[in-house]
Amino acid sequence: MKVFSFIWSLLLVSVCLVQADDPVTSESDSSSFNGTSTHTNNWAVLVSTSRFWFNYRHMANVLSLYRTVKRLGIPDSQIILMLSDDIACNPRNAFPGTVFNNMDQALDLYGDSIEVDYRGYEVTVENFVRLLTDRWDANHPRSKRLLTDENSNIFIYLTGHGGNEFLKFQDAEEISAYDIAHAFEQMHEKKRYNEIFFMIDTCQANTMFKHFYSPNILSVGSSAIDESSYSHHSDMDIGVAVIDRFTYYALDFLEKIHKNSKVTMDKLFDVFTFDNVHSNPGIETSLFNRKLNETLLTDFFGNVQNVQVDVKNDDILYVSNHDSNGARKDKVVEEQQEEGAGTISGTSPSPKAIFGDSDAEERRTLIDISSFQTKIISLVTVVVLSALWFIGKEMDK
Template structure:
């Protein structure tokens, strides 16, 4: 039986409205957020084959945030990008985050924004503060505003108060704190969730002094952040303990999940991580137990829903301006094949 457009379209709108309202209804236990968009800055600060696990760390987080709805246009991915095609990789063009090789996190849809020696302290700080040259392409810009929630994830090698970049330079905790303060002064974020998985990781957020920042680290000062397991086929450790348990948690999160940030902050107890996970809440204005995890790991897109039927068949006609009907026909002609008027006349 054939049903006309006028018949089914209002029904479709009502059904869509009922589904949408039930899907995005915010439970009473959650606090409302003023943010309008979500961004992610994911950085692997190391390089070389023996640091395979760091690339797997950051690509696993990248896969999770994309699965939960943050598009590539709002993800800045910074990696050395020298693992998938490394001569020692027995499976070229692949990177796995577990020994069973269930997920190739270096899939066909990975968009690397900064690669190789572009992953530097200068580029990282310029990215956060927006101090980029005018010819920088859009894919290398953090185009956030005062309504943006930003997930910042860092992994690599660090120490007490510093994080190494490419084994050639380092960013200090004070420099990172000042960069975040510039972001706040320039209204480049609404809230930030800062995650760092390195040795002595908590030292990197101790200097923070800007508001609306929730921070967590894989280890306290004086502690090492340890790897999880080795893949004997590859010959190196392939993921760190903290990120391994973070991913185990995120795999059970869906876009409409009611999981909270408090649950996320407790994903890796010391019995599992072998290091003490650090958390800093004093700069964050909301109660993490009332903040849905999708406020940072999901995507927020404003949508207007209406119960009134919309007629999409009748398109509005533009009013034509009164045109002068007496048109003068233009004379057309051919241009000379050669610029003879430029040739000097010897006669």
């Protein structure tokens, strides 16, 4: 019985050692989710769906977010700006060529550095859906396309007048919650995004994302069903409201964020209280696969420019550096040199000398044994030898 107990103890210790060192189960090398985004680039789609002077605040809303994402690093080439653009030069504007979001006209949002991609009657439901799904003819300018891929994080912001599951465009047409949901699904099927952050400031805004069903979408809206979205304040010199409450408090928070900030999304959502917004903002996280307290604000408002290298067997660089068997040419030269050295000095021959012209991948498979298998073989050998030694000692008694 002592012999079997000893062998069983050795086996248990061996299994524990393998699990501790195995890269699949080791905590230090675990590939489990840690909240880090895998995107390589950022885009923003900012849309004011209103026109006419009394909707001044909607243009101020979208230009405020435009200024913020540019300040945090997203370039104009990766921002799509859609707005009626009929406010700055409106005859009623007491400050021609300007748009403000504050009462003392301290910050001009319009200036001379904005790039409007779709203006006036170009801001339509059709163009918005085509933009998301990239369904354009061959003559459509690249500067007016959303050139995203499966590694892109996209911030989409909409503001205007809406209702239960619809948003008005230019007081002429409407886009429904189903239209946006289906457009997002097309984007998912065509691998046009990694994650989407959808923000909407309008009456009954939360109804606009209730039908989303595509993965990796985080949504927030300014008001629940049957609730209005309220303006924050008016400028008596301009004569109209200059910003909405929901967007005002979002901007108030984002102004404290810098490009390298580690502040997470949950901190932004904490400011969307009823006391601030005067309605019940909605947050939809069921389609989003990361925790809000592990998702950085800069994952959507900032600008990441990582590079993902794709290895293709038919590009010029690959062909010039590999032979017909897929082996790197510099490796072949090294192996030939090793062969010569082995022949002269009596050292072990290279794999090529042993296996001849067999495929490079097959040589690696035959020669290389994974670290996990090596550990298993070593541990089993130790267990068997130890058991035999113990049995021998018992028999000597």
